[in-house]
Amino acid sequence: MPSRNIFDTEHQIFRESVRKFLAEEVTPFHDQWEKDGVVPREVWNKAAKAGLLLPTISVQYGGSGADFRFGAILTEEIGYSSSSGLGIPLHNDIVAPYIEAYGSEELKRNWLPKMASAEAIGAICMTEPGTGSDLQGVKTSAQEDGDHFIINGQKTFITNGQNADIMIVVAKTDPKKGARGTSLILVESTREGFSRGRNLDKIGLKAQDTSELFFQDVRVPKSNLIGEVNQGFVYLMEQLPRERLLSALRAMATVEAALEWTVSYTKEREAFGSKIFDFQNTKFKLAEVRANAVVGRVFIDRCIELLLDNNLDIETAAIAKLWASEVQGKAVDECLQLFGGYGYMREFPIARLFTDARINRIYAGSSEVMKLIISRHL
Ligand SMILES: Cc1cc2nc3c(=O)[nH]c(=O)nc-3n(C[C@H](O)[C@H](O)[C@H](O)COP(=O)(O)OP(=O)(O)OC[C@H]3O[C@@H](n4cnc5c(N)ncnc54)[C@H](O)[C@@H]3O)c2cc1C
Known part of the structure; x- marks a missing residue:
């Protein structure tokens, strides 16, 4: 059988540390989390202390500055151990990279270090009750109002939905333009008008908090826009x-x-x-x-x-x-x-x-x- 030749010694050391973390801090408690429908915040804090959050984000923004293989190892080990409750790969390798790749310096400095220390858990909100596969059909709107956007809409099936402190919301800034009128906006869970709905009852991934989220006249400053308007x-x-x-x-x-x-x-x-x-x-x-x-x-x-x-x-x-x-x-x-x-x-x-x-x-x-x-x- 061909051996895997894409990993170096440092990757193997990281893999061992992930394995140890999962064996000690996750596997013994996973049954309970499946009953609770959510992984406690404390585990995120422990993962941060163990250096497992934001491995691939630059050191200047609180990450470890490592390459994608570290994120891959984390995802693989979570797969081997069947620790399906941990929404860490999404936080590390999906949400944070949007902020690092397209966010302003201010957004990066504000949020990435907090994501690395587990002070801020991330989610990405694309899917809505009326549309999932066809993201051009997103109805959530972000209307300009001076220096702000006013966001209205509903998202569903959002991973980390109960725990999330920040969300990347896919919204229409110019509904007439369809896909070309879509933007990504960072919304903090503390904003007035934001609320969480049900933690959804699923057939699997029982410990993962997959939720409905509501946005009613949520005012966010334009500085929360990720990248350029209409480029989402x-x-x-x-x-x-x-x-x-x-x-x-x-x-x-x-x-x-x-x-x-x-x-x-x-x-x-x-x-x-x-x-x-x-x-x-x-x-x-x-x-x-x-x-x-x-x-x-x-x-x-x-x-x-x-x-x-x-x-x-x-x-x-x-x-x-x-x-x-x-x-x-x-x-x-x-x-x-x-x-x-x-x-x-x-x-x-x-x-x-x-x-x-x-x-x-x-x-x-x-x-x-x-x-x-x-x-x-x-
Ligand atoms: C546990 C869980 C976690 C999730 N996490 C997130 C998350 O964090 N963030 C997020 O934004 N979303 C998340 N989702 C949503 C997920 O990405 C969507 O459910 C998925 O994209 C499908 O969309 P839909 O459910 O609206 O199905 P629909 O788009 O309604 O599709 C229904 C069926 O029609 C098929 N179909 C659709 N279009 C076509 C076509 N053109 N040709 C042929 N067949 C087609 C689909 O393949 C599917 O079989 C999550 C979902 C679950 C269940």
């Missing part, structure tokens, strides 16, 4: 490949975790006088999962290299997200089957992985949207 769609298109690669990375990590757990379970469990593993059906199913895991890993690692070179294009990222999330869905289902009835019990990690994995074919752009993107390049 361009920024989204530039950043979405990174988000999709993170989804693919998470998917491949969970495939590897499912495989490992299933091999070990089937080597213990017996039926008809044999280990479940010894049935040819089991070996063939697991061989397929293994083949997909190995082939997928090579492609996804290549995507990491492309991203490091600023060359990960929208089509390649869509291919990675589509392929990895579809493989993940099938692999986790096949693995669960080999656990028999125990696979259906939430106390078995494979059961959670099954329900947690389902969303990967839907969020960050559904499989159908990935196919649309790919087919545009045919």
